[in-house]
Amino acid sequence: MRKSTRFTASAAAGLLALSSLTACANEAASDTGSSGGGKGEKVKIMVGGLDKVIYLPAMLTQRLGYFTEEGLNVELLSEPAGVQAETALISGQVQGAVGFYDHTLDLQTKEKYVESVVQFSHAPGEVEVVSNKAADKITSPKDFKGKKLGVTGLGSSTDFLTKYLAVKNGVKVSEFSPVAVGAGPTFISALEQGAIDGGMTTDPTVATILDKKAGKVLIDMRTPEGSQEALGGPYPSSSLYMQTDWVNSHKETVQKLANAFVRTLKWMSTHSADEIAAKMPADYSQGNKTLYAEAIKSTLPMFTNDGVMPQNGPETVEKVLKAFNPNIQKHDVDLSKTYTTEFVEKAKG
Template sequence: MRRSREGKDVMTTLLRRIVAVAVLLAVLVSGGAPASRAAEKVTVGVGGVALMVYLPTALAKAKGYFAEEGLDVEILDIKGGGSQAASALIGGSVDFSANAIDHAIKARTRGKDLIAVHSHVRLPVMGLVVANKYKGEIKSIADLKGRPLGVTSPGSQTHMVLGYLLVKSGVKADEVKIVGAGGNTMPLALEKDSVHAGMMVDPFFTVFLKQGKGYALVDMFTTKGTVEAMGGEVQGTTLLTRPDVIARRPATVQKMVNALVRANKLIVGSSGEELAKALPRELSGDPKLYAESFEHAREAFPADSLVSREGVARVIETMRVFDVVPAGTKIDPESLFDNRYVLKALGR
């Protein structure tokens, strides 16, 4: 009887071990192993994450799109605006940066290469706003001569576009004072009279005008407004990276773009109210005002996420106006972007 019981105990133990092994194998086959694998760390530099032009990056993070691609994305809100974010990318402090394409153009003139792999917005998404106290004095861009004018940061796209508008209206660069007033602090600079007019982005543009504190000389949140001011399409904010990142981590680049393409599709198909709810409160602020700001800028977000060759070419020509791109320097627009990752994400 004792041997019989011992035999049963041995069989029971063996059966339990067999079941445990079978369960373990089932977990491994069903994908349990990848779940324990650490997500790949990625850093993205942004010069003011609450600005509307960075919505695709902020939304992809908030909705978990990066995480679903196996990425642990850290968004670094870099002081000093887009210029400093681009400098961080060039210097290797971050893997990617959300920046206007003009930063890739400037880098090229200095012998550095930055490549755009995703289009956040395909318009400038900015406007030239004047403080209300100057309503009787400033009626055109020509009236800005001799005045302090705000840009988000010196060398940023807001600076490049403002410079182009000034030259187009007969105002020379040395006839105005350019002040780096920040993106989210531009309204305060106008209210304190630190600048008389400034290049403002959403959500601050819409809020400032709605509050009756200023008026717009130029509105480039729509295709119509952009064509009137700039003569055609202008490529706006993109996801930039370095050639060495593309060479060493092509799968990572694809995963980043996959997430951002999803974000752009969600943006195009959502209302402003829905997007405000999807973002952390520290980014959306007042949900109602954020929703209104988005609707004002809606047209700028491309459903296909593709970088526009025409838009890049126009930015290059805009930058020639005040010699950021020296006369005689040839830059092929297509050398500044790579749409292959977006096309793959779109299944094309």
């Protein structure tokens, strides 16, 4: 049986995050008793890594003041991996999650219904990197066999995509070891110390790895073209997803969220990476504003400009998950229940 290794730093971070989530669980449940649109209406959203460029629209919307202009008081919380954001949503600790759309399909097989209400992207925004030491041994996913590959968390979207690339290239999921290393410093440290041979991550982690010459890009899925080549079609990834029952009972609130996020996506489509970087919290650049702007520029092609689910995107995601996920293989997922365009269509006007 394959044993999955967990990176110590990531585990410690997860325990700390769990403690903070538990402390605010009861508060979250009482913050949104009304479905109305009162001024300063409180909504909690968990993000699978606030400083990740793939989830940039969350913080940018807040920085641009669009939540406030919609009469919302949005609290953004952060977890190191999307799968943990999913857990916070399902447990009722938050009302929304910013993470990968693919979780909506996986959850449906467990009879938990959530749906993407704003689709931020039409490409994964992910990059498979390999360490310099392993670069001559891993030249394609065919070489994943026997390797230790970093993912943000076990059961995360990086885990899903890594498994797909392996299976697509003839490597069984039992023939390599996924290692939960988070992102940022913990991922980079694992790569440099040899705890992983390579792994899947996003900007600004990718930009830092290349700047430090700690590794090389093996597969780049930050653009629609890269998604097409690696996955065979558009791959809707980062999104705002929420429990379907909550969406149906709080439509005014969801519409306001959609209005704010679509406005941000339009703003991003008409501004440069430097202008976007200037709006973000200063610490996101980790002391290197130029490198941070470059990271945003590399990832910008993944974003939609209207929040609408890309055509054939859900089918691509289902195909990817079916390649390795027994739950998806055994169930007929109703894709129409995994997303809605009701709110973004109204927001476009």
